[in-house]
Amino acid sequence: MQSRIDTFKFDSASSIASQVSKGRVSAMEITEQHLARIKSLNSDLNAFITVSDNLARSQAEKIDKKFKNGETLGPLAGVPIAIKDNIVVRGVETTCASKILKGWTPPYNATVIDKLIEADAVIVGKSNMDEFAMGSSTEHSAFGPTKNPFDLDRVPGGSSGGSAAAVAANLVPIALGSDTGGSIRQPAAFCGVLGLKPTYGFVSRYGLVAFASSLDQIGPFAKTIEDMKLLMTVISGHDSNDSTSLNFETTPVLNPSKTDIKGLRVGIVKEFNEGLTSNIAVSLKNAIEKLQVAGAVIEEVSIPSVKFCLSAYYLIAPAEASSNLARFDGVRYGARENGDNVEQMMIATRTKGFGDEVKRRIMLGTYALSKGYYDAYYKSAQQVRTLVIREFSKVYSSVDILLSPTTPSTAFKIGEKLDDPMEMYLSDIMTIPTNLAGHPAINVPFGSDDSGLPIGLQIMAPALKDGKLLSIANFLLSQEGN
Amino acid sequence: MEEEVYEPVIGLEVHCELKTITKLWCGCKNEFGVEPNTNICPVCLGLPGSLPVLNEQAVKFAAMIGLALNCEVKPSIFHRKNYFYPDMPKDFQISQYDQPINVNGFLKLDKNVTIGVVRAHMEEDTGKTTHIGSSGRIHESSGASIDYNRAGVPLVEIVSAPEIKSAEEAKKYVSELRAILVATNTTDGKMEEGSMRVDANVSVRKIGSIEFGTRTEIKNLNSLRSLVRAIDYEISRQINVIKNGEKVKQETRHWNEDASTTVPLRSKEEADDYRYFPEPDLVEVDLGNDIVRQLKQSLPVMPLERRQRIIELLKNPNEDSAFIVVDLDLDGLLLEVVKQGADAELALKRFSNEFAGYVEEVKALQPERLVELLNLEQTGQLSATQAKAVFAEMLTTKSSPSQISTGLGFGGLEDSELSELLKGIISNCPNEWNRFKDGDGKVQQFFIGQVMKATKGQANGKVVLSLLEAMKNS
Ligand SMILES: [Zn+2]
Numbered sequence: 006m007q008s009r010i011d012t013f014k015f016d017s018a019s020s021i022a023s024q025v026s027k028g029r030v031s032a033m034e035i036t037e038q039h040l041a042r043i044k045s046l047n048s049d050l051n052a053f054i055t056v057s058d059n060l061a062r063s064q065a066e067k068i069d070k071k072f073k074n075g076e077t078l079g080p081l082a083g084v085p086i087a088i089k090d091n092i093v094v095r096g097v098e099t100t101c102a103s104k105i106l107k108g109w110t111p112p113y114n115a116t117v118i119d120k121l122i123e124a125d126a127v128i129v130g131k132s133n134m135d136e137f138a139m140g141s142s143t144e145h146s147a148f149g150p151t152k153n154p155f156d157l158d159r160v161p162g163g164s165s166g167g168s169a170a171a172v173a174a175n176l177v178p179i180a181l182g183s184d185t186g187g188s189i190r191q192p193a194a195f196c197g198v199l200g201l202k203p204t205y206g207f208v209s210r211y212g213l214v215a216f217a218s219s220l221d222q223i224g225p226f227a228k229t230i231e232d233m234k235l236l237m238t239v240i241s242g243h244d245s246n247d248s249t250s251l252n253f254e255t256t257p258v259l260n261p262s263k264t265d266i267k268g269l270r271v272g273i274v275k276e277f278n279e280g281l282t283s284n285i286a287v288s289l290k291n292a293i294e295k296l297q298v299a300g301a302v303i304e305e306v307s308i309p310s311v312k313f314c315l316s317a318y319y320l321i322a323p324a325e326a327s328s329n330l331a332r333f334d335g336v337r338y339g340a341r342e343n344g345d346n347v348e349q350m351m352i353a354t355r356t357k358g359f360g361d362e363v364k365r366r367i368m369l370g371t372y373a374l375s376k377g378y379y380d381a382y383y384k385s386a387q388q389v390r391t392l393v394i395r396e397f398s399k400v401y402s403s404v405d406i407l408l409s410p411t412t413p414s415t416a417f418k419i420g421e422k423l424d425d426p427m428e429m430y431l432s433d434i435m436t437i438p439t440n441l442a443g444h445p446a447i448n449v450p451f452g453s454d455d456s457g458l459p460i461g462l463q464i465m466a467p468a469l470k471d472g473k474l475l476s477i478a479n480f481l482l483s484q485e486g487n
Numbered sequence: 488m489e490e491e492v493y494e495p496v497i498g499l500e501v502h503c504e505l506k507t508i509t510k511l512w513c514g515c516k517n518e519f520g521v522e523p524n525t526n527i528c529p530v531c532l533g534l535p536g537s538l539p540v541l542n543e544q545a546v547k548f549a550a551m552i553g554l555a556l557n558c559e560v561k562p563s564i565f566h567r568k569n570y571f572y573p574d575m576p577k578d579f580q581i582s583q584y585d586q587p588i589n590v591n592g593f594l595k596l597d598k599n600v601t602i603g604v605v606r607a608h609m610e611e612d613t614g615k616t617t618h619i620g621s622s623g624r625i626h627e628s629s630g631a632s633i634d635y636n637r638a639g640v641p642l643v644e645i646v647s648a649p650e651i652k653s654a655e656e657a658k659k660y661v662s663e664l665r666a667i668l669v670a671t672n673t674t675d676g677k678m679e680e681g682s683m684r685v686d687a688n689v690s691v692r693k694i695g696s697i698e699f700g701t702r703t704e705i706k707n708l709n710s711l712r713s714l715v716r717a718i719d720y721e722i723s724r725q726i727n728v729i730k731n732g733e734k735v736k737q738e739t740r741h742w743n744e745d746a747s748t749t750v751p752l753r754s755k756e757e758a759d760d761y762r763y764f765p766e767p768d769l770v771e772v773d774l775g776n777d778i779v780r781q782l783k784q785s786l787p788v789m790p791l792e793r794r795q796r797i798i799e800l801l802k803n804p805n806e807d808s809a810f811i812v813v814d815l816d817l818d819g820l821l822l823e824v825v826k827q828g829a830d831a832e833l834a835l836k837r838f839s840n841e842f843a844g845y846v847e848e849v850k851a852l853q854p855e856r857l858v859e860l861l862n863l864e865q866t867g868q869l870s871a872t873q874a875k876a877v878f879a880e881m882l883t884t885k886s887s888p889s890q891i892s893t894g895l896g897f898g899g900l901e902d903s904e905l906s907e908l909l910k911g912i913i914s915n916c917p918n919e920w921n922r923f924k925d926g927d928g929k930v931q932q933f934f935i936g937q938v939m940k941a942t943k944g945q946a947n948g949k950v951v952l953s954l955l956e957a958m959k960n961s
Contacts, residue, residue: 091536092536093534093535093536099535099536101535106535109535111529111534111535111536112529112534113529113534113536113537115536210538211536211537211538212536212537213536214535214536215535215536215768217767218767218768219767245540246538246540247538247540248538248539248540248541248768248769248770249767249768249769249770324764325764325767327569327762328567328569328579328762328764331569331571331577331578331579332533332535332576332577332578333535334571334573334578336573336633337532337533337576338534338535347573347631348571351571351573371762374569374762374763374764375760375762376759376760376762379762379763379764383764
């Protein structure tokens with residue numbers, strides 16, 4: 006087992022920002038240092054599809070100039086950040102890890118990118134992912150799999166595997182991913198870092214290449230709660246370019262008044278306790294004990310509809326994807342294959358441009374929306390969704406948060422599940438319900454298995470309790486290994 | 488064997504582009520006839536990652552159209568209509584499906600005929616493809632260029648009930664609808680420029696039958712004339728198909744203006760699954776009762792009522808002239824000049840003919856001046872020809888009609904001069920004079936014509952006639 010986890014020492018985003026803001030180190034020095042880290046490890050990890058060194062250096066130069074001019078720097082001053090390759094950055098190739106977008110350079114910034122630049126962060130590259138965010142291992146990337154820094158023979162999880170691996174290996178202190186059914190939390194669990202799927206609508210989706218619009222949410226990866234909070238404060242908030250963006254003050258959400266563990270009512274979802282590996286079951290038990298010791302009240306709860314969630318998800322997400330991915334037709338941008346007429350051109354482009362997993366989901370989704378099948382598939386899946394929301398809200402009337410493992414197992418071997426899509430889909434069984442409900446959930450690293458691979462626990466909470474999740478995650482982090 | 492008689496059943500789908508300042512989902516300008524691909528952005532190009540944000544003005548315009556068509560305005564949602572087409576940037580169209588903004592309206596064609604409006608929903612327009620190559624058909628051309636300026640322009644599609652009974656009635660429906668839309672100032676209703684596009688659903692059935700026949704949808708109807716011709720053609724084509732013992736196929740047909748025929752575009756069965764599902768990037772649209780009420784109050788008087796106001800003033804109602812005057816938005820001025828003493832019949836005649844060519848200029852004139860002109864003609868002080876000449880001068884000078892008239896030397900012919908002239912004509916044409924004296928009315932025109940010729944149109948026909956009558960009786 007080859008590890009790349011201790012190659013570089015960890016420097017947090019908040020300490021970098023504070024040092025750069027005080028002029029103790031220049032943004033350029035930090036940038037060069039992290040570009041060098043990426044250069045030395047990316048051939049092993051394949052965490053980045055594109056390293057945006059030109060953009061990074063020009064941003065660093067601007068930040069240093071601002072400092073010299075006596076201007077106050079933003080909250081992420083000089084902090085290197087990795088951006089999942091499905092979030093558009095003006096002038097930097099955005100591929101979504103697909104051949105079909107190879108060479109496409111977006112002419113605009115995602116809202117989160119504008120906010121990061123405004124906050125003086127430095128974008129060092131576009132991280133690897135499963136093609137169009139469809140997958141749980143980053144193996145479905147047209148540019149090869151990302152390796153897990155703990156064990157190069159293992160997957161980092163997915164679909165935001167590149168971002169998780171980059172943070173885990175200290176190539177960057179923070180990164181952005183996107184989570185449709187667990188695509189932030191599951192790789193965070195496999196790579197032993199924090200990963201938050203915010204409340205749906207808390208972070209603008211403008212500029213996130215859509216996989217399943219009603220489920221997609223951009224979120225942060227980091228190693229400390231302070232860094233998570235810092236990054237969330239920068240990227241969250243209302244955006245008039247996103248009709249589904251929520252409109253409210255973000256600060257109270259991220260700084261909840263009540264953070265006490267004493268009296269906290271913690272629900273353990275019965276349905277998630279089946280089929281766990283013994284190591285993971287032990288970690289969960291440890292966490293429960295620590296919470297109890299600190300005064301939390303533990304209660305077993307049942308959400309029966311979670312057993313339908315996987316099926317509902319694999320109808321809704323592909324259905325929306327089949328429509329969202331229709332635009333990749335070779336007419337306007339990206340790759341184009343030749344054809345005798347426009348229809349043949351589109352068919353050839355899509356046949357060659359999309360990978361198998363993407364095609365599988367487009368077909369599934371097309372079928373689910375077809376005449377005569379819509380009611381049986383798409384509509385009933387939406388009914389499951391309504392049911393899940395109802396059951397969650399009932400449970401949240403008696404508990405404040407829910408605790409579960411993030412994944413049923415730790416990081417698996419590269420290639421292990423590639424030939425069995427159903428087995429792969431099961432990796433997301435505990436993360437999917439919160440996407441269907443639109444609720445926030447976070448992965449907290451908590452212990453490791455016998456092979457030294459990280460174990461992740463998931464904390465879930467009602468909508469807009471993102472800040473509360475961070476506080477409780479903070480408590481668990483402080484207890485890890487005690 | 489008894490001849491079977493068929494009747495047509497026609498339903499119309501009318502798309503109109505809304506005159507909003509910006510497009511439906513983005514801040515790009517909504518304008519016609521600019522350089523290709525200049526009014527575009529990531530949103531209306533459907534670039535990966537872009538999201539639509541609904542234009543509030545478009546929603547209000549759509550609601551106004553609904554209200555003008557007596558619809559219920561309801562909270563609505565958008566759906567995606569999925570199909571691949573290169574001029575559609577996202578390869579789906581955002582449209583309203585089973586929860587449209589306007590439902591259950593009607594459109595009154597006249598006192599007796601009302602056509603149901605099933606719905607009037609919002610959707611986005613597509614880009615425009617120009618095929619490079621001779622045939623104009625996509626499969627035979629060597630290439631195509633696409634202009635996305637029109638992509639994302641707001642449209643309202645107005646769907647009539649299948650209650651239209653003839654091509655002429657379809658024309659009347661479209662004319663009336665166009666007039667209403669223009670009156671609401673939400674669209675400019677230009678069929679030739681494509682800002683108003685009509686598709687016709689046509690079927691035929693045996694008279695007395697309750698069941699509908701199989702319908703075809705006819706596209707490419709770029710004018711009222713092609714609408715009428717295409718529907719008439721399609722009705723007789725379908726009747727022939729049935730009489731030959733065959734079945735009408737449900738399909739989309741293209742009206743070929745040059746060949747005067749409809750030809751099949753594609754069979755409906757093949758391409759009818761649009762996989763509609765609710766658009767996840769948008770939220771429910773609900774203007775709220777207060778705004779809907781305000782919009783309703785802001786609606787102008789509808790054309791039918793405006794025409795009615797004119798017709799009420801007339802002894803012999805003339806619907807066509809009233810239609811023209813309202814269509815040109817000259818009816819307010821017409822009512823004013825009548826109120827100020829002009830003869831309604833004459834005023835309508837002049838407004839719908841001579842004045843109609845100079846709408847803006849006429850609107851700029853003081854009503855008093857028009858009243859004066861119309862009165863000069865009405866009382867016989869000016870002939871029709873003279874009045875026309877005076878009118879032409881009025882458009883360019885500030886003088887009053889009587890000043891212009893004097894300046895042009897009109898009204899200079901005294902009755903005595905005319906009498907002398909007439910006497911000369913009578914002595915040259917004894918036969919005609921005898922026929923006139925015997926009561927042959929047709930010869931009147933002969934004498935008036937002769938006088939006009941001799942005076943170069945300066946005489947007043949009415950005066951000539953009264954002189955003739957006087958001479959006959961003396
Ligand atoms: Zn635009």
